Amino acid sequence: xxxxxxxxxxxxxxxxxxxCLFWGFQQVLVKATLPLMPAVFQAALRFAGATVLxxxxxxxxxxxxxxxxxxxxxxxxxxxxxxxxxxxxxxGLQFTxxxxxxxxxxTSPFWxxxxxxxxxxxxxxxxxxxxxxALAFGAVVFAMSDRLTGSAAGTHxxxxxxxxxxxxxxxxxxxxxxGSNLTRVAPEKLLFYQVAVSALTLPWLSLALxxxxxxxxxxxxxxxxxxxxxxxxxASYLAWMWMLGHYPTNRLSVFVFLTPVFALLFGAxxxxxxxxLQLMAALSLVALGIVLVNR
Numbered sequence: 113x114x115x116x117x118x119x120x121x122x123x124x125x126x127x128x129x130x131x132c133l134f135w136g137f138q139q140v141l142v143k144a145t146l147p148l149m150p151a152v153f154q155a156a157l158r159f160a161g162a163t164v165l166x167x168x169x170x171x172x173x174x175x176x177x178x179x180x181x182x183x184x185x186x187x188x189x190x191x192x193x194x195x196x197x198x199x200x201x202x203x204g205l206q207f208t209x210x211x212x213x214x215x216x217x218x219t220s221p222f223w224x225x226x227x228x229x230x231x232x233x234x235x236x237x238x239x240x241x242x243x244x245x246a247l248a249f250g251a252v253v254f255a256m257s258d259r260l261t262g263s264a265a266g267t268h269x270x271x272x273x274x275x276x277x278x279x280x281x282x283x284x285x286x287x288x289x290x291g292s293n294l295t296r297v298a299p300e301k302l303l304f305y306q307v308a309v310s311a312l313t314l315p316w317l318s319l320a321l322x323x324x325x326x327x328x329x330x331x332x333x334x335x336x337x338x339x340x341x342x343x344x345x346x347a348s349y350l351a352w353m354w355m356l357g358h359y360p361t362n363r364l365s366v367f368v369f370l371t372p373v374f375a376l377l378f379g380a381x382x383x384x385x386x387x388x389l390q391l392m393a394a395l396s397l398v399a400l401g402i403v404l405v406n407r
Contacts, residue, residue, distance in 0.1 A: 213271060
């Protein structure tokens with residue numbers, strides 16, 4: 113195994129930009145597909161496909177997915193939290209814009225900063241990080257304040273709240289990983305817990321919500337599902353986990369802020385989503401807050 117690097121090289125920057133670009137585009141793609149395919153059913157198919165792809169990858173790479181290593185309970189918990197996050201994302205996109213939801217989703221690092229010290233004793237916040245958290249709170253207030261002025265047309269409170277809940281579940285997933293023995297399992301196995309549990313649980317949620325399963329897909333829906341599965345739930349996550357093992361986490365985390373920027377751009381260009389001053393202010397505050405929290 114190559115030694116961990118202390119800086120981001122051209123390969124890391126290229127992979128980061130590609131991942132962030134797709135993750136921002138992905139939320140817009142999911143929303144554009146909603147009229148053609150029910151939300152949670154769409155997510156369930158995505159993770160079912162990703163589970164198969166990841167299993168094949170691990171067979172090829174010789175990764176022991178089912179070896180007894182004491183990670184099962186923590187793995188199932190992380191998988192359930194991951195499934196809850198994506199349920200919030202897919203359902204929430206029915207009620208708010210892709211750009212708003214993505215900005216609220218990316219409050220995740222702040223949930224981690226608040227909750228992780230409760231489970232990992234050496235993870236304590238410094239004053240500058242608390243200031244970053246205050247900025248995050250301000251970002252949420254700015255993002256949601258346009259509801260009071262009536263400028264958030266075509267969106268609903270429930271979508272925004274689901275975006276925040278998705279960020280919370282994402283943060284809890286990170287805390288569960290950092291506070292357990294999952295930090296010692298292979299990245300592929302950790303990802304397998306997440307996509308496999310999602311593939312098993314999301315169909316039941318879809319049925320409970322009364323979604324109508326449609327098995328005849330047009331070209332756009334098929335292409336969307338293929339991109340969400342192969343690039344979104346498989347290749348980009350594998351690339352991200354590989355980078356986490358080879359480059360400084362704090363430097364990677366700052367780059368991830370580009371995702372809501374790309375979501376804002378694609379949402380405006382493709383779905384004609386409005387870009388309010390409050391939303392731009394929220395974006396700026398989230399960016400600055402993430403930088404401060406990761407210092």
